[in-house]
Amino acid sequence: MLGLSVHQWLFGILSFLAVLFSLMVVFSRSPINSVLYLIMSFFSISGIYLLLDAQFLAVVNIVVYAGAIMVLFLFVIMLMNLNHDTEPQRTVLTKIIAGIIGGMLLLVLTSVLKGSSALNKSFYGTSEVGLIKNLGNVLFTEFLFPFEIVSVLLLAAMVGAVMMGKKNIN
Amino acid sequence: MNNSTLIQYLPIAIMFLIAVAFVVVTMVASHLLGPKKYSKVKYNVFECGVHSEGNARNPFAVKYFLTALLFVLFDVEVIFMYPWATNFKELGLFGVIEVLTFSLLLLVGLYYLLKKDVLNIRD
Numbered sequence: 001m002l003g004l005s006v007h008q009w010l011f012g013i014l015s016f017l018a019v020l021f022s023l024m025v026v027f028s029r030s031p032i033n034s035v036l037y038l039i040m041s042f043f044s045i046s047g048i049y050l051l052l053d054a055q056f057l058a059v060v061n062i063v064v065y066a067g068a069i070m071v072l073f074l075f076v077i078m079l080m081n082l083n084h085d086t087e088p089q090r091t092v093l094t095k096i097i098a099g100i101i102g103g104m105l106l107l108v109l110t111s112v113l114k115g116s117s118a119l120n121k122s123f124y125g126t127s128e129v130g131l132i133k134n135l136g137n138v139l140f141t142e143f144l145f146p147f148e149i150v151s152v153l154l155l156a157a158m159v160g161a162v163m164m165g166k167k168n169i170n
Numbered sequence: 171m172n173n174s175t176l177i178q179y180l181p182i183a184i185m186f187l188i189a190v191a192f193v194v195v196t197m198v199a200s201h202l203l204g205p206k207k208y209s210k211v212k213y214n215v216f217e218c219g220v221h222s223e224g225n226a227r228n229p230f231a232v233k234y235f236l237t238a239l240l241f242v243l244f245d246v247e248v249i250f251m252y253p254w255a256t257n258f259k260e261l262g263l264f265g266v267i268e269v270l271t272f273s274l275l276l277l278v279g280l281y282y283l284l285k286k287d288v289l290n291i292r293d
Contacts, residue, residue, distance in 0.1 A: 006176060007176070010176075050179065056252075056253070060249055063245075063249065064242070064245060064246060064249065068241070068242045068245050069242065071238065072235070072238055072239060072242060075234070075235045075238055076235070078230065079230065079232065079235060132252055132253055132256050133253075133256045133257060135253050136252075136253025136254060136256050136257040136261075137253075137257055137260070139253050140253070140254060140257060140261050140264075140265050140268055141261075144268060147250070147268070147272065148268070148271060148272060148275075150250065150272075151247075151271075151272045151273075151275040151276055152275060154243050154246060154247060154275075154276060154279070155275055155276060155278065155279045157243055158240060158243055158276075158279040158282070158283065159279070159282065161236060161239050161240065161243075162236070162282070162283065162286055162288050165232050165233070165235065165236040165239075165288075166233075166236070166286065166288060
């Protein structure tokens with residue numbers, strides 16, 4: 001089909017869906033719909049992870065991001081008291097500033113990725129490097145220190161959440 | 171990933187398709203087959219109990235959000251145990267010590283949470 005392999009077709013479809021749903025996140029009027037579109041976007045990105053031999057990452061992306069983090073997003077939307085009369089008005093100025101900042105971020109990201117040698121590699125190997133067994137082997141031997149640091153990071157997140165969320169810490 | 175491994179994902183793809191198709195078919199079928207009767211009582215939010223007042227956009231206490239947030243943190247901890255569990259025999263005692271240090275640091279966090287009474291959402 002058009003000289004493209006199955007991978008290229010799948011990648012094309014999945015990346016199209018990811019971009020489409022990301023745009024829907026931005027353009028949908030209701031914040032709840034935005035969150036639901038974001039979940040769809042995460043599912044598409046998980047599909048791309050699968051194509052890149054990152055199977056464990058794909059599953060974790062669904063479990064943690066599409067599952068837990070998105071529930072937190074819904075929580076935040078419920079917490080925010082978004083009644084129409086209290087909703088902050090978005091003026092033209094804030095839209096222009098947001099556009100400039102987003103455009104600059106896009107510029108930086110593309111300029112960084114353009115020079116990267118990782119883009120020239122063909123990712124469609126036959127490796128099973130992303131499988132949970134191989135990943136665990138590397139994680140617990142070679143990347144032992146970063147793994148232990150993650151626990152400190154989680155601890156810091158825990159303490160930070162309590163400090164900000166709890167009114168009267170005794 | 172080559173074509174032979176791609177075939178392995180076919181059952182997952184079929185499962186996803188069936189899951190989506192089930193939702194679509196049930197929703198369309200309930201629209202087509204169900205009787206369409208309008209009544210004020212039927213479209214009330216609650217059929218019994220207190221009548222609903224105002225809208226649903228009432229902010230609630232942040233402690234529920236805090237509990238959910240802490241759940242996610244421990245969720246991530248459990249996810250790091252999956253690679254350990256699959257390599258349990260190869261890593262041996264070394265792996266046990268590694269995960270014990272990892273978990274002990276988070277247990278300190280849990281002790282902190284219990285001491286600060288964060289997980290108590292009743293008051």
